[in-house]
Amino acid sequence: MISAIVWGTGNVGRLSIRAVEAHPALKLTGVIVHDPAKAGRDAGDLAGLGRALGVTATTDIEAVLATGPQAVVYAASGDIRPDDALADINGAIRAGAVVVSPALYALYDQRNAPPEMRKAVLDAVAEGGGSLFVSGVDPGWGNDVLPLLVSGVAGTIDVIRCQEIFDYTTYDQPDSVRYLVGMGQPMDYEPPMLAATVPTMVWGGQIRLMARALGVDLDEIRETVDRLPLEDTVTTPSMGEFEKGTQGAVRFEVQGIVEGEPRIVIEHVTRIHASCAPEWPSPPDGDGAHRVIIEGEPRIEVTVEATDQEGNRAAGGNATAVGRLVGAIDWLVDAEPGLYDALDIPLRPAVGKLGGTRP
Incomplete structure (x- = not known):
C-alpha cells in the first residue's frame, strides 16, 4: 500500500480523503489542516464519511512530512496564495513525496510554465526525488x-x-x-x-x-x-x-x-x-x-x-477531477521523479474498484 496524506480539507480536500480511502493501492496516513478548529478531528468526520478512519488531522506540517509519506494530495487553494502553495508543494517534493494538486494553474501545461516556477519545482525534484502532477477541478x-x-x-x-x-x-x-x-x-x-x-x-x-x-x-x-x-x-x-x-x-x-x-x-x-x-x-x-x-x-x-x-452535479464534477489526480498516484510512484502533465499520465481502468471492495 502507498502511504498518502491529504493537505487541506475544503471542498477538494474532503473529496480527496474519500478518493484516497476508496483507492485499493493507497492508505491514508495523515491529514494536514490550516484551521486549528479542525485539528484533532478524525479524517472520516472531516470528509463526511459517517465513520472514523483512525487518522487525526493536524496543523503540524513538519511532523506529517517527517513520517515520509509516499504521496501528497495537495488540496489547499492556490487561487490567492500561489507562492505559498508552490512553497508547500516543493516542501513535500523535497521530502520525497509524489504530489498531485489542482492548485497551480500555470503548471497545467508544465512545459510552457513560467521558467522560474518550473525551475523551482525541478530543483525540488532533484533534491528530494519526488514528483508533481497538476490538473484542474473544472474538471x-x-x-x-x-x-x-x-x-x-x-x-x-x-x-x-x-x-x-x-x-x-x-x-x-x-x-x-x-x-x-x-x-x-x-x-x-x-x-x-x-x-x-x-x-x-x-x-x-x-x-x-x-x-x-x-x-x-x-x-x-x-x-x-x-x-x-x-x-x-x-x-x-x-x-x-x-x-x-x-x-x-x-x-x-x-x-x-x-x-x-x-x-x-x-x-x-x-x-x-x-x-x-x-x-x-x-x-x-x-x-x-x-x-x-x-x-x-x-x-x-x-x-x-x-x-x-x-444529486449535486458541481460536486460530482469535482469528484471526477479529484479521481483523476488520486488515480495517478500509483503510476507516479512507479515512474521516474519529475514534473508531469496530463499528456504524460495515462488514463487506466479502475482496477480493484468495481463493486466498491478493496483487496
Whole structure:
C-alpha cells in the first residue's frame, strides 16, 4: 500500500480523503489542516464519511512530512496564495513525496510554465526525488484528455470546444458565486474571475497543452466575456436571494487562435437560476454538465454528467477531477521523479474498484 496524506480539507480536500480511502493501492496516513478548529478531528468526520478512519488531522506540517509519506494530495487553494502553495508543494517534493494538486494553474501545461516556477519545482525534484502532477477541478480531464481522445476518432476537425455548463441554484459556495464570479452583484461590479487575463491565466495552459498534443501552433489566446442581468428576483435554497437587475448569468470563452481562427475553445456558461439566459447552451437536465464538441465531419458531441450522492452535479464534477489526480498516484510512484502533465499520465481502468471492495 502507498502511504498518502491529504493537505487541506475544503471542498477538494474532503473529496480527496474519500478518493484516497476508496483507492485499493493507497492508505491514508495523515491529514494536514490550516484551521486549528479542525485539528484533532478524525479524517472520516472531516470528509463526511459517517465513520472514523483512525487518522487525526493536524496543523503540524513538519511532523506529517517527517513520517515520509509516499504521496501528497495537495488540496489547499492556490487561487490567492500561489507562492505559498508552490512553497508547500516543493516542501513535500523535497521530502520525497509524489504530489498531485489542482492548485497551480500555470503548471497545467508544465512545459510552457513560467521558467522560474518550473525551475523551482525541478530543483525540488532533484533534491528530494519526488514528483508533481497538476490538473484542474473544472474538471481537468474534460479540458485535455477527453477532447484529445475524442479527436482521435474524428475525420476533419474545424473546432474543438470544451464546455462547462452549470446552474448554481442548488450550489452552496456563496463566496465564490457572489464575489469571485459576481452573481447577484450590480452589473458594474468587476468579478475577479472575469477580469482581463484571468481566464487565460486559469485555462490557457489547457489550451496550450491541447495545441501541443494536436501538433498545431497557436497565434495567440483570446478571451470573450458576456454577462446578463436577472430579469426577476430569484431565491436559491442554499445561498438566498439574488435581486432583479443584478448579474444572473455569465458566459466566457478562452480561445486558442490557429491561423487567425478560434480552433480550440474552453467555454463556461454559468447561471444562478435556470430561467437566466435561456438562449445560451443548457445542460440536458439537472444543474450541470461537461461537454466536448468536435465541429467537423462527422460532428461529435460527448456530454458527461457526474452527480454526487446528494444529486449535486458541481460536486460530482469535482469528484471526477479529484479521481483523476488520486488515480495517478500509483503510476507516479512507479515512474521516474519529475514534473508531469496530463499528456504524460495515462488514463487506466479502475482496477480493484468495481463493486466498491478493496483487496
